Amino acid sequence: MGGDRDPVTLIRQSRGREAGNPSHLRRISSRGATAAAWILAAAVPLVFVGVFFAWPVASIVGRGLFPDGMLDVAGIVEVLSRPRTVRIIGFTIGMAAAATAITLVLGMPVAYVLSRLRFRGRGVLRAAVLVPFVLPTVVVGIAFRALLRDTPLDGSVVAILAALVFFNVAVVARTVAVSWESLDPRQEEAARVLGAGPVRVFVTITLRRLAPSIAAAASIVFLFCSTAFGTVLVLGGAKYATIETEIWLLTTQFLDLRAASVLSVAQIVVVLLLLVITARVRGRTTAQHRSFATRRPRRSDTPVIAATVLIALALAVPLAALLERSLRVAGEWSGGNYLALASTGGRNALTVTPWQALGNSLGFAAAATGLAMLVGLVACVLLSRTPRSPVARRGLDLVDGALMLPLGVSAVTVGFGFLITLNSPPLDLRTSPVLVPIAQALVAVPLVVRTLLPVLRSVGSRMRDAAATLGAPPWRVILTIDLGVAGRAALAATGLAFTVALGEFGATTFLSRPDAATLPVVIYRLIGLPGGDNAGMAAAASVVLAAVCVAVVALVERLRVDTAGAF
């Protein structure tokens, strides 16, 4: 081992001499190459978000607000003062606020049980709570219609609220559980010893310390609720419209681009405000959190456990109703709806069979997942660095924010924006099937980033330093250390991205062509057509789609990565 007598070293020295390459020149160029590589890496997510998000959205907004190159103030005022607009904005905010409040109340006991107690079936409960979150929005809508069929609640505000809560309980339960796990229970014990009762301890100590994660969960749930599209479209029908469904109606049915743009801008403003608040509250989270020992349930835990069991059962009810509906034809038990999935529906409602649509969906989702992972991984490696220069740090914050935008901006706006911007040179993709996976990837990227980034940030810069002094060039440090540590999280993110792409409806509904329709689009088309057979087929197709999503979630859960803690 005597230093330079090492054979490898001798080989290297002789190679260096042969090349006759003045070493300092090579090193200067390698430093420049490193900087260039980082800039190129930053370009990947920025170009993707720029071309496939900012440009389409900006041009929609531009067409609506600047019809003749000038800001059309009178037009904006006219749209905003329409009674219908006022009612829709009010309804959207009110409903999202109510759904968020209910979700918080229901999510807290589940968070407590998941973070503090140890019992058999904890892993199953964790996974079960996550299931609704990954179900496609259209499937959730159909499930609630199946549940409430022939009751006064069908098509009511209550149905929409219930569906939104169903969807988001997982976000609260799992986000809050992650920070609840890292609260030191001894502080609560100290307060008890000082004479505070259990309720007082919960309010003055526990709630106060959980406040940041509750606020973060609340803002993300509000975001999801206020931009929900598929669920509201299926359940609200013509009666109840939110900003998102109204944008869809205005662009596709009335071709009123101006009104649609004004609503898009209103939505973007709300979403931006929310994202800023969320970022403030969340700070730079890393995956390094302490986890205190869980304990066996005590008698005093009974109410919380009972509540959790009830909530878990309640989450299962709509899915059971969906399953039951799919197995009935004209009121009788039958597998006919599943057999019909090989057909194009009653009165040939469809261009492709639901099985073919599932094939399309899987193909598109796979492509979208690949794209989302590529963009997300590059972005995360970049965002996990803390550069010395303040300018570079501010640049990174910018990239961070830009990547979160697609989370909240109307998918409908994005989809429609694609149609009007990407249909002429230099980029004519309208006739190409790549638009669907690109739009789906755009929706999945924020989720990938929020899952991977905390894990990558937990890799300290000193660990990378250690690897570098062991002889690893920067790119090998990324491959062997960053991606090595984040490997499991990357697999989990891949699974989540896949389910998101599979269920994406808002943008896909604009972009998928009838002969290459995805399953959610086909399901929506089926319920829009009269005839009991078509509704039964929609239920059967929803069960199939839900089964695929549940299978993916089961795989993700086996990896034991804190996925929902990422929001």
Next chain:
Amino acid sequence: MQGLSVENVTVRFGEVTAVDAVSLGIPRGEVFALLGPSGSGKSSLLRAIAGLEPCTGDIRWDDESVMRMPPHRRRFALMFQDGQLFPHLDVAGNVGYALRVSTRASGATRPAIAQRVAELLDLVGLAGFERRRVTDLSGGEQQRVALARSLAASPRLLLLDEPLSSLDRELRERLAGELRDILRATGVTAILVTHDHDEAGVIADRIGILDAGRLVQTGTLAELRAHPVDDRVARFLS
């Protein structure tokens, strides 16, 4: 000069001067200890030598400047106080890391790497630990793995940043002797950063005392004790 020469090296963090115009020479095969109280700039100097901290002045190896070399080309392995083991790799994965990633080592075959890892683990007293998870090891074992991992890189210079200070005293004293024997056996040139003069005396051939970023005196522990340059050094060594 054969070995390391540090000339007039200064490290600044904004307004603060952590290392102030330090010059020193370490011939090949010598183990040199940088001794000083916390905050004296020892670790900053070590990181500057490794190429992890920007500095002014000149750092040379065998009369060739390494100032423009990125850390991974310098072949100066740095062992951290807390080991910085890679949590996603097992013991063999950590120790063999340098053999797999370094461009110098390209062409090393799997059996060759496995054999080298086994030799190194044997050297640090952890024979047979290859498949163990690094997170399951005790503090002392983790530092042994970190040492083996640094030696695997066949560094021209081994930089040890308080390698024993995270351990309890008894273990620290025992490992100090072992560390000295391992460094002697491999003949590697090394710089040890420590605030413990007994540890420096046991492990190093020569000691340099750093105070407020300046190198105030160098010599063997006996020389320093016999002729301290000022009261501060005398008090620090007592």
